[in-house]
Amino acid sequence: MTPPEWMPATERAVAELEATGRTTPYEKEYYRGDGSRWWALFAAASVGDGEGIEFVLDITERKRAEAALREGEARQAFLLRLSDALRPLADPAEIQGEATRLLRERFDVGWCYYIEFDEAVRTGVVLKDAARDGLPSLAGIHDVTDIPQFVDYLQAGHMLNVPAFASSPLWSPRVVEQYSAMGVKSVLGAPLVKRGRLIALLLMVDTDQRDWSDSALTLISDVADRTWAALERARAEAALRDSEERLRGALSIGTVGVMFWGGDFGLTDVNDAFLRMTGFTREEALGKTWQEFTPEEFHPPSLKAVEEVTTLGESTPYEKQYFRKDGSRWWGLFAARRVGGEVVEFVLDVTERCEAEARLRESEEQFRRFGDASSDVLWIRDAQTLRFEYLSPAFEAMYGADRAEVLDNDHVARWAALIYPEDRERALTNIERVRAGERVTQEFRVVRPSDGMVRWLRDTDFPIPDGDGRVTRIAGIAQDVTEWRRTQEERERLLWEAEEARREAEEAVRARDEFLSIASHELRNPLAGIRATAQQLSRAQQSGRLDGARAERYARTILEGSDRLGLLVHDLLDVSRLQAGQFPIRPEPTDLAQLVREAVAAQRASDGGHRYRVEVADEAMVEVDRARMQQVVANLLDNAVKYSPDGGEVRVLLTRDGDGVRLRVRDHGIGLPEGEAERIFQPFGRATNAASSNIPGMGLGLYICQKIAEAHGGRMWAESEGPGRGTTISLWLPAGRGGDSGERASGAGD
Amino acid sequence: MGSGHRVLVIDDEEPIRAALEDMLGDEGYEVRTAPDGRQGLEMLAGWRPDVILLDLSMPVMGGAAFRQAQLDLPGDARDIPIIALTGARDADDQAGRIGAVAVLAKPFDLDDLEAAIEGVLDGRLGGSDPAP
Numbered sequence: 001m002t003p004p005e006w007m008p009a010t011e012r013a014v015a016e017l018e019a020t021g022r023t024t025p026y027e028k029e030y031y032r033g034d035g036s037r038w039w040a041l042f043a044a045a046s047v048g049d050g051e052g053i054e055f056v057l058d059i060t061e062r063k064r065a066e067a068a069l070r071e072g073e074a075r076q077a078f079l080l081r082l083s084d085a086l087r088p089l090a091d092p093a094e095i096q097g098e099a100t101r102l103l104r105e106r107f108d109v110g111w112c113y114y115i116e117f118d119e120a121v122r123t124g125v126v127l128k129d130a131a132r133d134g135l136p137s138l139a140g141i142h143d144v145t146d147i148p149q150f151v152d153y154l155q156a157g158h159m160l161n162v163p164a165f166a167s168s169p170l171w172s173p174r175v176v177e178q179y180s181a182m183g184v185k186s187v188l189g190a191p192l193v194k195r196g197r198l199i200a201l202l203l204m205v206d207t208d209q210r211d212w213s214d215s216a217l218t219l220i221s222d223v224a225d226r227t228w229a230a231l232e233r234a235r236a237e238a239a240l241r242d243s244e245e246r247l248r249g250a251l252s253i254g255t256v257g258v259m260f261w262g263g264d265f266g267l268t269d270v271n272d273a274f275l276r277m278t279g280f281t282r283e284e285a286l287g288k289t290w291q292e293f294t295p296e297e298f299h300p301p302s303l304k305a306v307e308e309v310t311t312l313g314e315s316t317p318y319e320k321q322y323f324r325k326d327g328s329r330w331w332g333l334f335a336a337r338r339v340g341g342e343v344v345e346f347v348l349d350v351t352e353r354c355e356a357e358a359r360l361r362e363s364e365e366q367f368r369r370f371g372d373a374s375s376d377v378l379w380i381r382d383a384q385t386l387r388f389e390y391l392s393p394a395f396e397a398m399y400g401a402d403r404a405e406v407l408d409n410d411h412v413a414r415w416a417a418l419i420y421p422e423d424r425e426r427a428l429t430n431i432e433r434v435r436a437g438e439r440v441t442q443e444f445r446v447v448r449p450s451d452g453m454v455r456w457l458r459d460t461d462f463p464i465p466d467g468d469g470r471v472t473r474i475a476g477i478a479q480d481v482t483e484w485r486r487t488q489e490e491r492e493r494l495l496w497e498a499e500e501a502r503r504e505a506e507e508a509v510r511a512r513d514e515f516l517s518i519a520s521h522e523l524r525n526p527l528a529g530i531r532a533t534a535q536q537l538s539r540a541q542q543s544g545r546l547d548g549a550r551a552e553r554y555a556r557t558i559l560e561g562s563d564r565l566g567l568l569v570h571d572l573l574d575v576s577r578l579q580a581g582q583f584p585i586r587p588e589p590t591d592l593a594q595l596v597r598e599a600v601a602a603q604r605a606s607d608g609g610h611r612y613r614v615e616v617a618d619e620a621m622v623e624v625d626r627a628r629m630q631q632v633v634a635n636l637l638d639n640a641v642k643y644s645p646d647g648g649e650v651r652v653l654l655t656r657d658g659d660g661v662r663l664r665v666r667d668h669g670i671g672l673p674e675g676e677a678e679r680i681f682q683p684f685g686r687a688t689n690a691a692s693s694n695i696p697g698m699g700l701g702l703y704i705c706q707k708i709a710e711a712h713g714g715r716m717w718a719e720s721e722g723p724g725r726g727t728t729i730s731l732w733l734p735a736g737r738g739g740d741s742g743e744r745a746s747g748a749g750d
Numbered sequence: 751m752g753s754g755h756r757v758l759v760i761d762d763e764e765p766i767r768a769a770l771e772d773m774l775g776d777e778g779y780e781v782r783t784a785p786d787g788r789q790g791l792e793m794l795a796g797w798r799p800d801v802i803l804l805d806l807s808m809p810v811m812g813g814a815a816f817r818q819a820q821l822d823l824p825g826d827a828r829d830i831p832i833i834a835l836t837g838a839r840d841a842d843d844q845a846g847r848i849g850a851v852a853v854l855a856k857p858f859d860l861d862d863l864e865a866a867i868e869g870v871l872d873g874r875l876g877g878s879d880p881a882p
Contacts, residue, residue, distance in 0.1 A: 528763065528835075531858075531859075535860045553768075557768065
């Protein structure tokens with residue numbers, strides 16, 4: 001009935017009974033009929049005659065409760081030890097290592113490890129495990145994708161209690177093979193499932209088959225929870241440390257001052273940058289209010305910022321001056337934000353920029369004073385929109401337009417409308433050139449709306465590039481150069497006139513030289529003929545060789561030569577008077593038709609070699625100097641005969657032509673070489689074929705005729721189809737005007 | 751006086767040609783005349799004068815052009831001395847330019863002309879050397 005280990009106690013009780021007649025009550029286990037045990041409390045006493053009586057009390061329940069209590073106490077002790085061990089640890093790997101080390105030693109298993117799964121539960125990570133001496137570490141990454149049934153089982157919250165590893169259906173053949181090879185026989189695991197997701201698993205794995213007690217199951221679950229909690233704590237603390245480190249790092253920035261204001265806007269904390277900016281020590285700064293740092297005139301913007309922070313939680317960044325400890329001021333760019341019960345404010349020292357801006361404003365102010373005082377128009381435009389950024393007041397006087405109105409309607413078109421239409425396109429093109437980066441000086445006219453005057457402006461325009469070289473603005477200076485141009489033009493006109501006068505004088509000298517040269521030649525030739533003939537007459541007379549025929553021939557030669565010379569002198573005098581402007585014209589109403597008919601009749605009388613065809617209107621009244629016009633017509637008829645030495649028809653045609661009458665005299669003579677139609681009207685100008693044909697003439701007749709025609713407001717010209725094809729000389733005269741009998745003169749100056 | 755020396759007169763002024771032809775013929779010269787340089791040049795082809803009286807200003811071919819053509823002639827025709835006759839105001843200059851041995855300004859004196867011809871023929875005014 002009594003298990004063997006309890007036999008000594010039983011024998012001690014029998015000996016005591018025999019010696020004393022009674023036993024001290026004692027506890028022992030006893031077999032039941034089915035072989036199971038139960039706890040009993042025995043007490044026996046002798047009743048004489050060697051008989052005894054033994055009492056037995058079943059204390060199995062009490063014994064079990066006592067064991068449970070002991071076990072609970074041990075568990076609590078273990079967990080307390082675990083907590084003490086984990087508390088100082090901050091490193092998750094250390095925490096895993098320490099928890100699993102304690103648990104492994106507690107149950108003396110081969111391995112104990114804590115595996116954390118990723119979000120999709122595809123892999124698990126063991127940072128540090130605990131293994132019995134001689135067994136390999138299982139730290140590392142474990143793939144669980146091929147054992148979904150295992151994952152599902154754990155995810156459902158089941159404890160993993162596998163006394164016989166190899167026969168469990170939870171694993172894949174790979175896992176069974178791999179871990180069996182390592183000698184794994186039994187596994188106990190506690191899953192951690194948070195919000196339905198498997199996040200970790202604490203495992204005890206042994207190389208022996210183990211029957212895990214309930215207390216082991218409970219303990220491993222507790223350890224899993226505590227390990228998880230310790231890891232969470234360590235990680236949160238690490239994150240907090242990181243966050244604090246970041247904040248501390250942020251506040252240590254050297255260029256941004258940071259202030260923490262309390263609920264009453266007293267300074268509760270500042271960073272070192274703020275202290276450097278203000279020159280205060282931390283002790284001096286703390287407790288001060290913003291009013292103490294802020295000059296009076298900057299209280300309004302500060303109050304506005306306080307208002308914004310209070311109502312909106314954040315202030316618009318604003319600039320103001322701040323006091324340093326020594327009373328000097330600096331410029332700060334401030335921005336504040338409410339954080340919980342306090343306000344954090346940041347400040348950048350922008351003194352340098354503000355001072356630069358102030359200098360720039362001062363410079364701009366100076367420029368503006370220059371511009372406002374200038375009588376030139378100074379302007380600056382935005383290169384993109386072409387809107388005026390500045391337009392000096394002189395604009396009003398120079399353009400004669402309302403400056404304010406132009407600035408209001410600030411379009412290029414408004415400006416362009418003031419420009420003289422002819423110059424507008426060019427001015428706009430030049431603006432484009434300036435926008436493209438070119439410097440342009442241009443002159444254009446404006447029509448002043450104020451008085452309708454046209455003024456000349458000279459505009460020097462140039463691009464203003466920004467730091468990157470982009471033309472962001474263009475500017476210009478415009479002056480009124482109307483007077484200057486007028487003076488300049490006057491000067492140029494005078495210069496031109498002087499030059500013209502000089503040229504004319506030179507031309508007159510040249511013409512006189514040429515005239516003298518030709519006149520000399522033309523006079524000397526006939527004179528030489530006359531003289532030689534006369535001298536020969538004398539010589540022949542003296543030598544007795546002068547017969548009647550010779551005398552007659554010499555006399556005729558002298559006579560003809562003298563006549564030629566006489567005509568020549570007459571023409572030369574005409575030319576001389578023409579050139580001296582002393583050629584009186586006395587116009588009177590004259591029937592040109594009548595005059596022409598008489599001239600033709602006279603010509604016909606002395607010429608038997610030509611046929612005359614005359615087509616003349618009945619009457620053609622003109623205002624001419626009759627004698628001069630007779631000279632002209634006679635000269636034309638004479639030329640027609642002279643330059644058609646082979647005879648032929650001379651056609652005389654008088655017709656109305658426009659506002660006047662036109663006389664045409666056409667011959668069928670030697671004609672004119674190409675390009676010589678004008679030459680024959682020059683003084684001494686003769687056609688080359690006339691000279692080479694030995695047709696006598698000095699080339700003065702047509703020159704004189706033309707001058708006479710011009711003196712009557714008419715003109716002359718020649719046409720010919722070429723050498724040998726005849727010539728037509730035309731004379732055009734304006735039709736007669738009644739009552740005009742004034743004397744007109746022609747001369748070189750006309 | 752002329753003793754058969756040959757004189758070519760080239761002048762476009764017919765009265766001058768006629769007067770010189772009579773005068774020189776009376777003095778015993780063999781005279782031919784031409785109204786312009788081209789006809790004068792043509793005459794040189796078959797007839798060699800001892801002296802040429804040359805008007806400088808003529809139609810068709812003037813004195814300067816004639817002289818140029820004469821200098822290009824073969825044989826000794828280029829050496830025939832020239833006495834220039836001119837009505838131009840710068841008579842000496844023009845005569846110098848064409849290398850005339852003498853120049854007479856129109857109107858000229860027949861005695862002066864005769865003396866000039868004799869001077870050329872006597873060699874007092876040399877060959878084709880330019881006149882002083």
